Amino acid sequence: MPTASIFESFFATQGFALFEFRGDGEFRLIGTWPGWCGDMWGDLAAGKETIRLGEVSPFLENFLFDAEQFWNSKGSGSANSGNWTERDSSGREIPLEASAYLLDGTRLLIVRNLSETFDQQQELFQTARDSLLVYEKLLREIQKKEILLHCIVHDLTQPLSAMNSVFHLLEREHLPAQLKKYVKTGERESQRQELMIRGILEAFSSDLAAQNSAQEKTGDSPDLADCAQRAVREFSTAFRDHDVHLRFDPRVKKSNEWRVTGDAPRLDRIFGNLLENGMRYSPKGSTVTIGIEEDRGAVLAYVDDQGPGLPKDQPEAQLFALFSKGKSHSGKAGLGLYFCKITVERWGGAIGAETRAQGGSRFWFRLPRAERIAQSAGDPTPKKSRAREKHPEKQRPPKCLRILVADDADINRDLMVELLERRGHIAIGVSDGRQAVAELEKHDFDVLLIDEEMPNMTGLQATQAIRAREAGTPRHQIIVGISGHATEEDEHRFRDAGMDALLPKPVHMQKLYEVVESTSINAGTPARPHATQGRQDTPLAPAGDSRVEATSPSASAIPHLHRSTGGNEKLMRSLAGILLADAPKALARIGRAIAQNDAAELAAAAHLLKGSLAIFGVEKAVTAARALETMGKAANLREAPLEFRSLETEFELLRAELQPLLTKKTVSKNLRPGVKRKTKPRAKRRKR
Amino acid sequence: MIQKKICMLGSFSVGKTSLVRRFVASIFDDKYHTTIGVKVDKKIVSANGEEVMLVLWDIHGEDVYQKMRMSYLRGMSGFLLVADGTRRQTLDDALALNERVVQEFGKIPSILLLNKCDLTDQWEIDAAQESKLTGAGWNLFRTSAKTGDAVEKVFLQLAQATLGK
Numbered sequence: 116m117p118t119a120s121i122f123e124s125f126f127a128t129q130g131f132a133l134f135e136f137r138g139d140g141e142f143r144l145i146g147t148w149p150g151w152c153g154d155m156w157g158d159l160a161a162g163k164e165t166i167r168l169g170e171v172s173p174f175l176e177n178f179l180f181d182a183e184q185f186w187n188s189k190g191s192g193s194a195n196s197g198n199w200t201e202r203d204s205s206g207r208e209i210p211l212e213a214s215a216y217l218l219d220g221t222r223l224l225i226v227r228n229l230s231e232t233f234d235q236q237q238e239l240f241q242t243a244r245d246s247l248l249v250y251e252k253l254l255r256e257i258q259k260k261e262i263l264l265h266c267i268v269h270d271l272t273q274p275l276s277a278m279n280s281v282f283h284l285l286e287r288e289h290l291p292a293q294l295k296k297y298v299k300t301g302e303r304e305s306q307r308q309e310l311m312i313r314g315i316l317e318a319f320s321s322d323l324a325a326q327n328s329a330q331e332k333t334g335d336s337p338d339l340a341d342c343a344q345r346a347v348r349e350f351s352t353a354f355r356d357h358d359v360h361l362r363f364d365p366r367v368k369k370s371n372e373w374r375v376t377g378d379a380p381r382l383d384r385i386f387g388n389l390l391e392n393g394m395r396y397s398p399k400g401s402t403v404t405i406g407i408e409e410d411r412g413a414v415l416a417y418v419d420d421q422g423p424g425l426p427k428d429q430p431e432a433q434l435f436a437l438f439s440k441g442k443s444h445s446g447k448a449g450l451g452l453y454f455c456k457i458t459v460e461r462w463g464g465a466i467g468a469e470t471r472a473q474g475g476s477r478f479w480f481r482l483p484r485a486e487r488i489a490q491s492a493g494d495p496t497p498k499k500s501r502a503r504e505k506h507p508e509k510q511r512p513p514k515c516l517r518i519l520v521a522d523d524a525d526i527n528r529d530l531m532v533e534l535l536e537r538r539g540h541i542a543i544g545v546s547d548g549r550q551a552v553a554e555l556e557k558h559d560f561d562v563l564l565i566d567e568e569m570p571n572m573t574g575l576q577a578t579q580a581i582r583a584r585e586a587g588t589p590r591h592q593i594i595v596g597i598s599g600h601a602t603e604e605d606e607h608r609f610r611d612a613g614m615d616a617l618l619p620k621p622v623h624m625q626k627l628y629e630v631v632e633s634t635s636i637n638a639g640t641p642a643r644p645h646a647t648q649g650r651q652d653t654p655l656a657p658a659g660d661s662r663v664e665a666t667s668p669s670a671s672a673i674p675h676l677h678r679s680t681g682g683n684e685k686l687m688r689s690l691a692g693i694l695l696a697d698a699p700k701a702l703a704r705i706g707r708a709i710a711q712n713d714a715a716e717l718a719a720a721a722h723l724l725k726g727s728l729a730i731f732g733v734e735k736a737v738t739a740a741r742a743l744e745t746m747g748k749a750a751n752l753r754e755a756p757l758e759f760r761s762l763e764t765e766f767e768l769l770r771a772e773l774q775p776l777l778t779k780k781t782v783s784k785n786l787r788p789g790v791k792r793k794t795k796p797r798a799k800r801r802k803r
Numbered sequence: 804m805i806q807k808k809i810c811m812l813g814s815f816s817v818g819k820t821s822l823v824r825r826f827v828a829s830i831f832d833d834k835y836h837t838t839i840g841v842k843v844d845k846k847i848v849s850a851n852g853e854e855v856m857l858v859l860w861d862i863h864g865e866d867v868y869q870k871m872r873m874s875y876l877r878g879m880s881g882f883l884l885v886a887d888g889t890r891r892q893t894l895d896d897a898l899a900l901n902e903r904v905v906q907e908f909g910k911i912p913s914i915l916l917l918n919k920c921d922l923t924d925q926w927e928i929d930a931a932q933e934s935k936l937t938g939a940g941w942n943l944f945r946t947s948a949k950t951g952d953a954v955e956k957v958f959l960q961l962a963q964a965t966l967g968k
Contacts, residue, residue: 173808173858174843177877197872198840208842237839243868244815244837251890689891689927696929774931 123147130228134168135221136186140179141165142224151228154203168224174199175213175226182215186222198229258689271312276620278305280530283624303349310384336485337379339414340367340407346386347405350394358399361390364406373407375414375482376462385458388451389418389478396422396476410481413464417479424470434468455480517559518542518631521551521574522566522597527620531564534624535631548572552580555592562631564618567598567609570734574598575612575674582613593634608674672772675732691773694727698766701727705743705762709755717755718747724762728769736765804847806856807965808878809958812871812900813885814893815864818918821948822885823861826958831949838863841875850962857962865900873907880965881912883957888917888945891927912964913942914957920945921952 123146126133132149134142148160156171169176178196185194196213203209210233216223229236282302290298347363354361375382386405393403401421408415425434435456459466464482471477518540522528528544535542543560545551549572551565563581565574572580578594585591595616596609609617618630676687701724708717725740739762746755811819820838824830827846842861847854860879865871876882884901886894897915904911915936917928936943942960946953 172843173860174841177875180877181874197875200840200842202844210840212840233839237837240839240868241835241837244866245835247866248816248835251892692891692927692929692932694929695931696926699930700923770931777929777932777935 120146130231132226132228134166134224134226136182136215136224137165140167140169142168145223149228151203151209151230152226154205154207155201155209157204168226172201174201174211178213178215182213182222182224185215186217189217191217198233255689272309272620275305275309275312276527277524279309280527284530284533306380307384307387310380336374337377337382338373339375339382339416339482340369340371340373342379342382342386343367343405343407343416345383346390349383350387350390354390354394354403357394357397359394359397360400360402361394362402362404364404367407371409372484373414374485376464376485377458377482381458385455385480386416386418388455389480392451392478393418393420393422393476396420398422401475413481413483415479415481417477419471419475419477421475424474424476425468435466516540516561516631518562518564519551519554519558519560520544520564521546521548521569521577522564523547523569524566527566527597531627534627538628540631548574548577548580551577555581560592562593562595562634564595564597564631567596568732568734574614575609578613595630595634604677608677612674672731672733672769673776676730688776690730691776694731695770695773695777698724698727698770702763702766705759708747709752709759712752714747714750714752716747717752718744721747728766731769731773733765733769736762736769739765804854804856805966806858807880807962808858808860809961809965810860810862810876810879810882811885812862812882812897812904813864814887814890814896815866815869817864817885817887817890817893817897818946818948819864819883819885820861822883822916822918822946822954823859825948825951825954827859829951831951833949839869846958848959848962850959851966853966855962855966857958865896871900873903876904876908879908879911881914881961883914883916883961885916885918886928888919888928889922889925894928894932912961912967914961914964915941915943916946916953916957917943918946918948921947921949 123133127147127149130149130151132152133145135145137143143165144160148158152159159166159171169179174196181194181196194215198210198212200208200210210229211226212229213224213226216225279302282298282305285298286295286302344363347361351361390403390405397403397420403421404417404419406417406419408417435452456466459480459482462482464480466478466480468476468478518535520528520531520535520542522531522544523546525546528546532542532544543554545554547569548565551563552572554560555563565577567574574596578596581592581594594614595618596612596614597618597620598605598609606617616630616634618626673687676690701720704720705717705724707713708720721740721743725737725744728736728740739758742758743755743762746752746758811823813819815837816835820836820842821831823842823844824832827844838861840863844859844861846857846859848857849855860875862871862875863869882904884897886897888894894917901913901915917933920926933943944953944957946957948954
């Protein structure tokens with residue numbers, strides 16, 4: 116054993132073991148053989164001039180390649196092994212690190228015991244990775260909740276659509292003036308609630324918000340002064356109840372042009388949110404003023420109140436943040452101003468708030484002027500135009516059209532038929548896609564108006580069937596889809612399915628006429644995207660061999676999932692993966708429950724599966740699962756085997772549709788009807 | 804005695820260390836202890852009628868904090884590519900890692916493990932995906948370090964594969 120110098124002893128006590136490399140895998144120990152080395156590798160150095168470290172430590176054996184490379188390079192600095200852990204004779208883990216140095220031609224290897232500092236490092240990494248795991252889990256939870264939210268919102272908007280239709284119908288009856296006023300209020304409030312629901316959806320769904328921000332259209336270029344005055348009219352009663360005076364700033368020049376980028380309903384909501392906010396902080400007897408002014412080529416709207424001004428310790432940006440509430444917590448959920456912010460910014464504008472010098476606060480937003488001004492301020496036509504807008508059903512259409520309306524909701528269908536007939540068209544209603552396809556086989560129609568979600572055959576499935584029938588012929592049935600999902604993404608989805616235009620729900624009379632009539636005017640051209648639609652370059656699906664498969668009515672889950680997830684492909688794949696993994700087990704559980712006549716188990720298993728299937732919008736499968744659940748709850752399993760077979764069949768169809776999702780192909784590819792799928796045509800498989 | 808270097812590869816927290824602990828010491832700890840660097844363990848197994856010393860290199864999972872050094876894999880005879888079946892992303896990461904390994908070292912005996920198969924209610928990898936992987940030539944197993952499911956089997960099978968090389 117070499118004699119240890121004081122420095123060598125010092126190194127040993129500090130957890131270092133020093134070796135000189137002698138070549139051919141052999142090392143000479145410098146200084147003392149540390150106790151921890153002995154614990155790991157035994158008394159290796161005893162009575163020996165050289166030792167072979169590679170033989171006791173596979174890690175060091177591996178590192179010697181790098182170390183020798185470093186020594187041979189004659190470079191400066193060092194080569195480091197990175198951390199590794201070995202066990203001592205008692206099984207205790209010893210964290211180590213090795214470094215190679217070249218000092219005056221001597222090839223040094225230093226092995227360091229990191230036990231003293233390792234715990235700290237370990238804790239740091241542990242915390243970081245634990246946090247990453249929590250973050251991943253949270254992200255998954257958020258994604259699941261977003262889907263749930265989409266589903267809930269969808270369900271909430273459906274009754275609203277019906278309510279709007281009822282109000283539409285009532286409004287056209289000969290009612291006493293007072294009743295008409297009530298009806299008008301009901302209609303306005305149901306529309307407002309619908310906007311609020313959509314607003315919540317946008318605010319909560321980051322994916323959708325991001326998508327919208329990239330694709331947002333410029334809207335209908337509303338006049339901001341009109342919106343502001345409308346807001347004053349709508350809110351004056353509420354303000355009066357709070358003993359606050361609301362007024363439109365008399366200094367605003369009404370003759371000016373105040374058309375901006377945006378759309379009127381959302382501008383109404385922005386004004387509404389700002390006014391509610393102003394009212395909340397206004398003392399009794401004070402005045403809130405809403406106004407418009409020119410601002411560096413843009414249009415600035417403001418709501419001034421005479422309240423306490425902005426809280427000094429709350430940054431302006433925080434006021435508009437999600438879930439942010441004022442210090443007094445007198446607001447609601449903290450969504451209103453956030454909605455204003457994301458909407459205004461989406462239109463290329465800005466929003467802010469400040470404490471006014473004369474007291475109170477000013478909430479403002481600035482929007483770019485509309486690029487194209489439909490009518491100049493001095494033009495006499497707007498009045499006429501507005502008058503026409505008021506009673507569009509009294510106008511004569513460009514030509515009388517034969518229109519087939521397919522919607523399973525009686526009230527929606529009847530309303531559309533009535534509105535179209537009042538306009539002078541001939542309209543016939545059917546209640547599902549299958550009936551629509553059958554009707555079109557018997558009679559010619561200029562336009563098919565078809566709801567997206569219907570029993571038996573959905574609007575998309577019917578469209579695909581019609582397009583398949585037209586393949587190779589010059590025929591082209593004008594098809595307008597009706598849907599509560601009317602984002603640009605949905606529009607592409609409808610177009611990809613072969614539709615010519617999309618009519619958003621709830622159906623508004625003016626929009627109904629516009630879409631139906633302008634789409635039919637373009638009839639005769641091979642591809643007839645609606646004139647008001649943004650994308651006109653989307654080709655219709657080409658006719659070809661894949662057409663038969665493309666028309667498979669099973670293609671309903673992916674579009675639904677696409678919509679539910681805001682087009683998040685990764686999430687779609689993940690959900691499809693989860694379902695395809697879990698559903699077979701659930702089916703087996705249901706099968707067992709039926710075989711064992713276990714009603715409670717059947718109800719529980721069917722209930723769970725029903726919830727999973729609902730995410731994919733597979734109505735028949737959900738219906739079957741629901742029926743089984745009901746049977747289980749009623750402890751009447753007589754029909755259960757039959758229903759179970761139906762559920763299994765539906766799941767097989769769904770599996771066939773979802774499986775391509777799990778490949779590396781993009782989902783959008785899977786959404787295109789021209790893409791050949793591995794699924795068998797549904798009609799064929801149904802015969803099994 | 805023949806020695807074979809076997810590497811455990813995969814993302815962080817997929818259960819590489821737990822699989823080794825289960826195989827070497829029949830121990831499982833539910834608490835997650837992250838690995839820093841490399842842990843080397845040994846176990847003698849009997850494969851194809853002969854005793855083989857498996858030198859198990861449990862290499863830390865890759866993440867933003869730690870990148871794996873390809874030099875750790877030098878001289879390996881086979882590897883277990885581990886993914887966490889309850890975290891779909893770890894399978895993608897594992898497959899990406901495999902591509903890097905194959906590019907650097909060529910084709911080496913390996914087995915793909917979908918670990919944590921005891922957590923079926925949280926499983927994110929479906930049967931279709933597994934079939935696809937099998938179809939692509941992967942020798943794939945669902946394992947659980949917690950229950951010991953298929954753990955012994957995969958190590959032995961890999962040991963045999965390394966001998967046949």
